[in-house]
Amino acid sequence: MSYSIGQVSEKLSISPYTLRYYDKEGLLPFVDRNEAGRRRFKDNDFNFLEVIMCLKEADVPVKQIGDFIDLCMTGDTTLQARYDFLTEHEQALEKKMAQLQHTLDFLRWKKWYYKTALQAGTESIHYLPGTNHVDPAVHAEFEKLVADGASPAELGKLA
Amino acid sequence: MSYSIGQVSEKLSISPYTLRYYDKEGLLPFVDRNEAGRRRFKDNDFNFLEVIMCLKEADVPVKQIGDFIDLCMTGDTTLQARYDFLTEHEQALEKKMAQLQHTLDFLRWKKWYYKTALQAGTESIHYLPGTNHVDPAVHAEFEKLVADGASPAELGKLA
DNA sequence: GCTTGACTTAGAGTCAGCTCTAGAAACTAT
DNA sequence: ATAGTTTCTAGAGCTGACTCTAAGTCAAGC
Known part of the structure; x- marks a missing residue:
């Protein structure tokens, strides 16, 4: 199952402009592209999007959300850093x-x-x-x- | 007892720039000036400043805070409107x-x-x-x- | 084959809320 | 008196988070 930017936009009530802006800021490195270069979101990508929206809700700046996504993409060596990041923002909240x-x-x-x-x-x-x-x-x-x-x-x- | 912009800035931990900006946006019509045109804050003004900071904390846009201050300056005919304004933002919060x-x-x-x-x-x-x-x-x-x-x-x- | 509509990029524009600069005037301390 | 600090205004500049425009690509329906 894969989704176009328009379908994701619809589902999450975020404009396609905003989704592309997030991509440009490095928040969506996990999104695949088809042969024509168009974004194809997978079911699993919604787990990331959910985290992104949560952090936005918690007033975490886009840049810092990008840092967290970077940690996610790096693998198991960053598990502690990710835990600490969430703890920091839990406390702030x-x-x-x-x-x-x-x-x-x-x-x-x-x-x-x-x-x-x-x-x-x-x-x-x-x-x-x-x-x-x-x-x-x-x-x-x-x-x-x-x-x-x-x-x-x-x-x-x-x- | 009266206070300069610097003293108010110090007390409330708001920069003088920001206080002047608020004044420019119509949030501080109650502040007096001395003969030289300098702002002189009275003790009672801190009641207004407290409300302004509270509404800011509640994420009310500066323009809307200005509307509320306008109501305050108008007198008893706006008591209901002021109550309604606060109720609206209480619910939003x-x-x-x-x-x-x-x-x-x-x-x-x-x-x-x-x-x-x-x-x-x-x-x-x-x-x-x-x-x-x-x-x-x-x-x-x-x-x-x-x-x-x-x-x-x-x-x-x-x- | 041709139009319509969703998508692509780079880059410009917008908005709120400050934040600062410049140049002048006015207090404050020695 | 003079130096230093504070304040004044008008207006420019900045940041973050979008939001849109332009020009082009691609896929689907008639």
């Missing part, structure tokens, strides 16, 4: 997810800020008297609700 | 985190793949007999271990 959780929590505190403002009809309930500046006690109040067991996601929900 | 969890799981299965190959001294233990193609049963085996209660993160750990 864990770190990123923790960071995104903070970001999400912040978004929810701001939602609560606007929810309460909406209910009051004006943002000024959060200001220090006579100013346009937010009272730091407002954030503290939200933090207290969370410390007392409320879920940030729920606190932000309107009505 | 939740979706992204779910996707990243899948990516992480995939990375861990690949780590297990290389761990077992390393222990065998060769990747060929995963190949279909007489080929260089990965046996689909290998992934199924990993999935079975997970279904039987093993943690993907643990399965990938070496030694």
Whole structure:
């Protein structure tokens, strides 16, 4: 079973332009060509493509993905290097997810800020008297609700 | 209390170039200037900067962050729009985190793949007999271990 | 045989998000 | 006062990741 660039493009929802770009950047050295020079993807190539898409999803730059594919093509001497590469990016991803959780929590505190403002009809309930500046006690109040067991996601929900 | 662009840059670990770029893109309309035209950041401005950094972290494009800041400057008539904006990006972020969890799981299965190959001294233990193609049963085996209660993160750990 | 459509390459163009340069003006320390 | 540092603007330059164009090749259907 073999597939044209168009069929692979369709299957993976990646444009043929992008697939050729990846090839040019050295990400697809495993892809065969027919007599006319056209790319023929094998079933096994989808294992590589899956790894490539995974690493892209993990925000690994194209060049580094190329380095990993190089390791793959070299053979058993690079097994440890490949394992280490994946470990490095596993850790980076864990770190990123923790960071995104903070970001999400912040978004929810701001939602609560606007929810309460909406209910009051004006943002000024959060200001220090006579100013346009937010009272730091407002954030503290939200933090207290969370410390007392409320879920940030729920606190932000309107009505 | 007011702060120069250099002090803000230092505090937030953002280059002054970037801060000026954000200003140029309309993200910092709230920043005052002194008689000489130099930016003077107020304490309250850090609330805005915190929101900007949060939205950046959530991968919101600079232009859209500008739209949100515009809403903030307009006053109480935009409270609902601001709430909706945050809700939209909260949802996008939740979706992204779910996707990243899948990516992480995939990375861990690949780590297990290389761990077992390393222990065998060769990747060929995963190949279909007489080929260089990965046996689909290998992934199924990993999935079975997970279904039987093993943690993907643990399965990938070496030694 | 001829058109249509998918493919090929090299190379140009685009976009976001910075990042830097140049030249001038303004603070800061001695 | 003067040297050094910081800031200002306008605008150029850079990087990564595509995205497309042009000109040509190839395969399939009428």
